[in-house]
Amino acid sequence: MTVAPLRIGIAGLGTVGLGTVILLEENADIIALRAGRPVEITAVSARSKTTRARDISKYRWYDNALEMVNDSEVDVIVELIGGSEGIAHTLCKAAILAGKPVVTANKALIAHHGCDLAKLAEQRKVALAFEAAVAGGIPIIHALRTGLAANKFSRIEGILNGTCNYILTTMREAVAAKAEGADFAEVLADAQKLGYAEADPSFDVDGIDAAHKLAIITSLAYGCPVNLSAVQIEGIRSITASDMRYAAELGYVIKLLGITERTPEGISQRVHPCFVPRKAPIAKVDGVYNAVVAHGDACGTMVFEGRGAGAGPTASSIVSDLIDIARGAGQTPFLLPVAKFTQEKLADPALLKSCYYIRLSVVDKPGVLADVTGIFRDHGISMRTFVQHSRTPGEAVELALTTHEAQHAAMEKAIAAIGKLEAVVTPPQRIRILT
Numbered sequence: 460m461t462v463a464p465l466r467i468g469i470a471g472l473g474t475v476g477l478g479t480v481i482l483l484e485e486n487a488d489i490i491a492l493r494a495g496r497p498v499e500i501t502a503v504s505a506r507s508k509t510t511r512a513r514d515i516s517k518y519r520w521y522d523n524a525l526e527m528v529n530d531s532e533v534d535v536i537v538e539l540i541g542g543s544e545g546i547a548h549t550l551c552k553a554a555i556l557a558g559k560p561v562v563t564a565n566k567a568l569i570a571h572h573g574c575d576l577a578k579l580a581e582q583r584k585v586a587l588a589f590e591a592a593v594a595g596g597i598p599i600i601h602a603l604r605t606g607l608a609a610n611k612f613s614r615i616e617g618i619l620n621g622t623c624n625y626i627l628t629t630m631r632e633a634v635a636a637k638a639e640g641a642d643f644a645e646v647l648a649d650a651q652k653l654g655y656a657e658a659d660p661s662f663d664v665d666g667i668d669a670a671h672k673l674a675i676i677t678s679l680a681y682g683c684p685v686n687l688s689a690v691q692i693e694g695i696r697s698i699t700a701s702d703m704r705y706a707a708e709l710g711y712v713i714k715l716l717g718i719t720e721r722t723p724e725g726i727s728q729r730v731h732p733c734f735v736p737r738k739a740p741i742a743k744v745d746g747v748y749n750a751v752v753a754h755g756d757a758c759g760t761m762v763f764e765g766r767g768a769g770a771g772p773t774a775s776s777i778v779s780d781l782i783d784i785a786r787g788a789g790q791t792p793f794l795l796p797v798a799k800f801t802q803e804k805l806a807d808p809a810l811l812k813s814c815y816y817i818r819l820s821v822v823d824k825p826g827v828l829a830d831v832t833g834i835f836r837d838h839g840i841s842m843r844t845f846v847q848h849s850r851t852p853g854e855a856v857e858l859a860l861t862t863h864e865a866q867h868a869a870m871e872k873a874i875a876a877i878g879k880l881e882a883v884v885t886p887p888q889r890i891r892i893l894t
Contacts, residue, residue, distance in 0.1 A: 464497035465785040466532055470524035470550055471539030472505040475564055475591075477513050478770025479537065479777050484513075490778060494785035498778070501532050528553045535560045535784060537777060543567040555579050555587065562780045564591035564773055570671035573678070573685045574800070577792035587792040588780035593672045594619060594749045596772025597765040598779065603679040603753070604794045610755030612680045614720035616893070619672045619730075621747035621767040622663040623695050623715040625655050627732075628745040631712060634703040641700040655747060665694035666715065666730040673717035676751070677728050680719060682795045683803040686728075691808050693731035702818060702888060705846060705859040706734055709816070712742045716893065725804035727811055734816050734861075734892040740764075809868035814843070818888035819858045819877065827882045828858070834880075838873040840865040855884045861892065 467483070469476055483490065483500055491497040503515055504524035519530070524546060527533050536554040538561060540547040547568055551561045555576065563569070569576075569589050580587040590600045594617065618624050626646050633641035640646065647664065650656035662668050670690040678685045695715050706713050711734035719728045735742045740762045744750040749767025754760050766772040783790075793800075821827050835842060841863040847856060862870075874887050 462496040464499045465494065465781065466499055466501040466534045467537055467781065468502040468504070468521075468527035468530060468533035468535070469500060469537045469539065470504045470527065471541065472503060472515065473539065474770045475773045475777070476503075476505070476539040478774035479539065480513055480515065482771070482774040482778050486778075490782060494782040496785055498781050498785055502527050502530055524550050525553060528557050528559065533559070535562060535781065537561075537781070538563040538565060538568075539777075541565055541567070543571040548572055551576055551587075552579065555583055555585055558583055558585055560586035560588070560784050562586075562588045562591075562777055562784070564589070564777060566592040566668070566671040566675065568592075570674045570685055570687045573675065573792070574797055578797040580792055581796055586780075586784050586788070586790075588783065589675070589792070590780050591773045591776035593675055594751055594763070595621075595765065595767040595769065596775045597749055597751060597763045597767065598776065599676070599751045599753075599763050600679060601779070602761075602763065603676070604790060607753060607755055607758055607761065608794065610753075610757050612721070612753060612755055614718065614754045615676055615680055615751065616716050616718040616741070617673075617676070617751035618714055618741060618744055618749050619669040619717045619751075619767065620663050620666075620715060621749055622650065622656050622660065623666075623669070624745065624749070624767075625747045626650055626664070627695060627698065627713050627715065630698070630700060631703050631707070634700050635707065641703065643696060643698055664696055666692040669715060669717045669730045673719055673728055673730055676717070677719040677726065678793055678800075680753075681721065681726055681803055682793075682799070682801055683726065684797075684800050686805075689726075689728050689805050691729040691731070695732055697888060698732055699888070701857060702816075702890065705816070705818060708846060709734070709844065709859075709861065710737050711735055711816075711892070712737055713890070714741065714744075716741075722806050722811065724806040724810050727806040727808070729808070732890050734890055736893065739893070809866070809871075811867050812864045813867065814864050814892040814894055815862045815870055816888075816890045816892055817860050817862065817874070819883060820855050820885040821858060821880075822882045822884060823856045824882060827880070830880055830882070831858075831877055834873050834876045835862070838865075838869040838876075840869060840873055864894075
């Protein structure tokens with residue numbers, strides 16, 4: 460008996476869209492074997508029909524992606540337009556209302572509207588799949604929904620943005636080689652020339668992209684609503700070559716991490732640079748690669764690593780969702796039905812504790828260090844290590860130190876007070892240490 464193919468409409472033919480077309484075409488035989496039936500493209504839509512690296516003339520073309528929803532020969536909509544609002548949101552909602560499954564790589568959409576779309580998908584009994592929305596080709600969503608579903612997670616941390624990881628890796632390598640161009644602005648400019656960073660890099664380097672992904676991971680890990688507004692966000696613009704040098708000297712590397720954890724104060728979600736111990740598995744993940752480390756009560760520590768973006772890795776995740784749909788997989792989008800989500804208590808960021816690295820630029824004169832240590836003492840913060848390389852009286856010198864565990868609110872007050880000291884010539888740098 461001939462099995463009917465699963466017919467796909469793809470909206471968005473950028474790098475990922477064309478990568479998905481190529482993967483579905485070139486691996487058609489093995490995809491059909493594993494899906495139990497052919498998975499075929501029947502329609503496509505994009506902003507324009509301009510010449511592309513792949514011939515798409517064999518597929519029905521729609522200037523308006525919304526019209527694909529009413530095409531009787533399209534069974535599944537693949538949304539690769541991007542953005543949390545506008546046509547992407549409208550298309551996904553319309554497809555679900557029409558009883559058609561949706562596959563998307565759109566982390567912004569899921570971070571902002573994932574719960575509402577999931578609830579609608581549950582009501583209409585259709586799939587809403589978004590493996591490609593988090594960490595590109597790394598199957599972390601599938602792992603959390605299936606292979607690790609029996610676990611209670613204490614913490615999940617990850618390198619969730621390849622652009623930031625590339626910039627920080629390049630800065631570190633330049634410092635290690637004592638090469639020119641190791642500061643953030645220079646490395647960012649080179650990354651933009653190479654196509655690793657956008658012309659406007661804010662979404663990446665300010666931590667917003669990673670925050671979208673972290674909010675989705677948190678929902679899956681703890682069975683709570685996606686809550687992007689609860690994510691505390693810091694980017695990497697303030698990281699300098701000096702920070703890289705001190706990190707290496709102290710036995711660390713600097714990574715932008717997304718961290719979600721269950722603390723005594725509640726669920727904490729935060730994106731910020733971290734000093735990561737050099738021996739930690741995640742410290743060795745460099746360049747444009749991503750990694751996710753899950754700490755489960757039964758499985759222990761699990762490390763997932765791979766390319767977090769690009770045509771091939773992201774297309775791999777998109778097609779894996781299509782194969783699941785072709786097989787008739789009936790999972791709810793977030794593992795738990797939306798109605799069974801728990802309203803988890805959110806941790807107050809001010810109460811969270813961490814060890815810290817502090818870098819100061821000060822005028823080297825008697826009493827400065829005593830003033831700094833006195834402020835830390837007054838705020839209940841204990842120093843752990845201290846580094847100063849040069850002593851030129853009357854000139855600005857850098858001091859680097861690390862602290863024992865301190866409450867975030869106390870550290871912020873201490874940093875503010877230190878910044879007001881007459882001898883401190885630039886705003887103090889403060890970076891958390893992953894423990």
